[in-house]
Amino acid sequence: xxxRAVVLLSGGLDSATALAIARDTGYDCYALSLSYGxxxxxxxxxxxxxxxAIGVNEHLVLPMALDLIGGSALxxxxxxxxxxxxxxxxxTYVPARNTIFLALALGWAEVLExxxxxxxxxxxxxxxxxxxRPVFIEAFEQMAxxxxxxxxxxxxxxxxxxxxxxxxxxxxxxGITLGVDYGLTVSCYQADAEGRACGVCDSCRLxxxxxxxxxxxxxxxxxxx
Amino acid sequence: xxxRAVVLLSGGLDSATALAIARDTGYDCYALSLSYGxxxxxxxxxxxxxxxAIGVNEHLVLPMALDLIGGSALxxxxxxxxxxxxxxxxxTYVPARNTIFLALALGWAEVLExxxxxxxxxxxxxxxxxxxRPVFIEAFEQMAxxxxxxxxxxxxxxxxxxxxxxxxxxxxxxGITLGVDYGLTVSCYQADAEGRACGVCDSCRLxxxxxxxxxxxxxxxxxxx
Numbered sequence: 467x468x469x470r471a472v473v474l475l476s477g478g479l480d481s482a483t484a485l486a487i488a489r490d491t492g493y494d495c496y497a498l499s500l501s502y503g504x505x506x507x508x509x510x511x512x513x514x515x516x517x518x519a520i521g522v523n524e525h526l527v528l529p530m531a532l533d534l535i536g537g538s539a540l541x542x543x544x545x546x547x548x549x550x551x552x553x554x555x556x557x558t559y560v561p562a563r564n565t566i567f568l569a570l571a572l573g574w575a576e577v578l579e580x581x582x583x584x585x586x587x588x589x590x591x592x593x594x595x596x597x598x599r600p601v602f603i604e605a606f607e608q609m610a611x612x613x614x615x616x617x618x619x620x621x622x623x624x625x626x627x628x629x630x631x632x633x634x635x636x637x638x639x640x641g642i643t644l645g646v647d648y649g650l651t652v653s654c655y656q657a658d659a660e661g662r663a664c665g666v667c668d669s670c671r672l673x674x675x676x677x678x679x680x681x682x683x684x685x686x687x688x689x690x691x
Numbered sequence: 692x693x694x695r696a697v698v699l700l701s702g703g704l705d706s707a708t709a710l711a712i713a714r715d716t717g718y719d720c721y722a723l724s725l726s727y728g729x730x731x732x733x734x735x736x737x738x739x740x741x742x743x744a745i746g747v748n749e750h751l752v753l754p755m756a757l758d759l760i761g762g763s764a765l766x767x768x769x770x771x772x773x774x775x776x777x778x779x780x781x782x783t784y785v786p787a788r789n790t791i792f793l794a795l796a797l798g799w800a801e802v803l804e805x806x807x808x809x810x811x812x813x814x815x816x817x818x819x820x821x822x823x824r825p826v827f828i829e830a831f832e833q834m835a836x837x838x839x840x841x842x843x844x845x846x847x848x849x850x851x852x853x854x855x856x857x858x859x860x861x862x863x864x865x866g867i868t869l870g871v872d873y874g875l876t877v878s879c880y881q882a883d884a885e886g887r888a889c890g891v892c893d894s895c896r897l898x899x900x901x902x903x904x905x906x907x908x909x910x911x912x913x914x915x916x
Contacts, residue, residue, distance in 0.1 A: 489706070511891070526759060526760075528756055528757070529754070529756055529761075531753055531754055532798070534751060534753055535751075535753075535795070535798050535799045535802055536802055537798075537801060537802035555840045555843070559840055560798075561797070561798040561799075561801035561802055561839060561840070562794055562795075562797040562798035562801060562835075562839055563798070563839055564838070565794040565797060565798070565834070565835070565838045565839075566791070566794040566795060567797060568762070568794075569787055569790040569791040569793075569794040570787075570791055572786070572787040572790060573757070573760050573762070573785075573786040573787035573788070573790070573791060574760045574786075575759055576762060576786035576787060577760055577762035577786055591712055596837065596838060596839060596840055596842070597837075597838045597839070599837070601837050602834070602837045602838055605830075605833055605834035605838075606834050606838075607836050608830055608833070608834070609790070609827070609830035609831050609833070609834045610787075610790070612821065612822075612826050612827045613787055613789070613790045613821060613822045613827055613830075614787055614821060614830075614832050615780045615784055615786070615821055617821070618780070618821040682805060686701040
C-alpha cells in the first residue's frame with residue numbers, strides 16, 4: 467500500500483497542481499474541500515471535476531459556516547471583491563483560513579493514519595495573505611507535531627507546500643507536464659454560476675498573467691470578452 | 692471600551708470557569724461553541740445557559756461536521772464511550788479538536804479585533820489529550836502570530852489557558868468564588884436528553900472527584916443514583 471496524503475483542494479489552479487504533484491510523488495490522495503459560504507461556490511464543482519480527473523481515493527467536502535464569522539469579501543457579500551490591484555493585504559483575505567483548513571486536514575489525516583498534508587500556497591505570485599508564507603507553514607507544522615495522538619506516538623506530520631517558491635508560470639508548466647487540465651479549474655473570486663471567470667479580480671489577474679508568461683494558451687472561460 | 696476576548700465555551704465545568712475568569716479580568720467576552728456532531732449535544736444547551744448566566748457580549752454557535760471525519764467516541768456513535776479508566780489517550784480524544792477550535796476562535800477574534808483567546812484546557816486532572824498540554828498551547832500561539840493580517844500588522848495574539856496548572860478541585864473553588872453555578876454545566880460525554888450525567892465516563896469521574904476534593908456539594912444531576 468502507498469502512503470496516504472490529505473490534499474486541500476479548492477478547485478483552483480494551484481491546489482489542482484498540488485494534487486497532481488502529490489499523486490505523481492506516489493501518494494494515495496484524499497482530497498479535502500471546504501464549503502465555507504464562499505462567493506465562488508462554483509469552485510466546489512471544479513474541485514469535484516479536478517479530483518475525479520487527477521484521481522483520488524476519496525474526496526470529502528466539509529461544510530464550514532465561515533460566513534457566520536465573516537470579515538472577508540469572499541464570505542461577506544456586503545464587501546465587494548476588488549477589481550484593481552491595491553497595496554497591502556486585500557479584503558479577499560479570509561481570517562485564519564489556512565489555519566482552519568489545515569487544522570481540519572490534520573484531523574482527517576489522523577483518522578486516515580496519514581502523515582502528509584499538501585496545500586497549494588505560493589509566496590511569489592500571490593495576494594499577500596499572511597497564511598501563505600513559508601514561516602506560517604513551518605509554524606503550523608511544529609504545532610501540528612504537538613497536537614495529535616499520532617504525533618505524540620512518534621509519527622511526524624509534514625506539511626508540503628510544493629508550489630511555495632514557484633512563479634505562476636512555473637506552476638502552470640509543471641501542471642501541464644503532469645497532465646493537469648486547467649480548463650476544469652476555477653480560480654476567479656466571483657465566477658458566475660457556469661464557472662465563467664470575471665477576468666478582473668486579483669485571482670484572475672494572477673492566473674491570466676501566469677498563462678501569458680508560461681506561453682501557454684489560457685483555457686479559462688471568461689464571462690465577457 | 693474594554694478589550695475583547697473570544698472564549699471557547701463547551702458547556703462543561705472547565706470552560707465555564709475559563710469564561711468566568713475572562714469576565715473577572717475585565718474582558719468583553721465573545722463565547723464560541725461548536726456544534727460538532729458530538730454525542731453530548733446537551734452540552735450546547737448548557738453552553739447557552741452558562742453564557743447567559745455569566746454574561747457575554749455575543750454567543751456564536753458554529754456548526755462543524757466533525758462527524759464526517761470521525762475517529763472518536765464523541766463523534767462516531769459506533770465507538771463506545773469507556774466507563775472505566777484505562778492507560779493512554781482514551782478513544783474520546785477527537786482528532787485535532789483543539790487545533791480546529793482554536794483556529795476558528797482565531798478567525799472570529801480577528802473579525803472582532805480581539806487579541807485574547809481563552810480555552811479551558813487543563814494538564815493535571817485531564818484525560819491525557821495531547822492538545823491540552825502547555826507545549827501545544829505555546830506552539831499554537833506562535834503559529835497564530837504568523838497566521839493573520841492582524842498579527843502581521845503588529846497586534847500580538849495571546850492564548851490564555853488559565854486552568855492549565857490547576858487541579859479540578861482548585862478550578863471548582865475558583866469558579867465558586869467567581870459565582871459560577873456549576874448546576875448549569877454538563878461535563879458528561881454521554882449525558883441524556885435532559886442533561887443528566889452518566890457518572891461513570893472519564894469526564895464524570897474527574898468532575899465528581901473534583902467536587903469531593905474541593906469539599907463542595909456536587910450539583911450534578913446524575914441519570915441514576
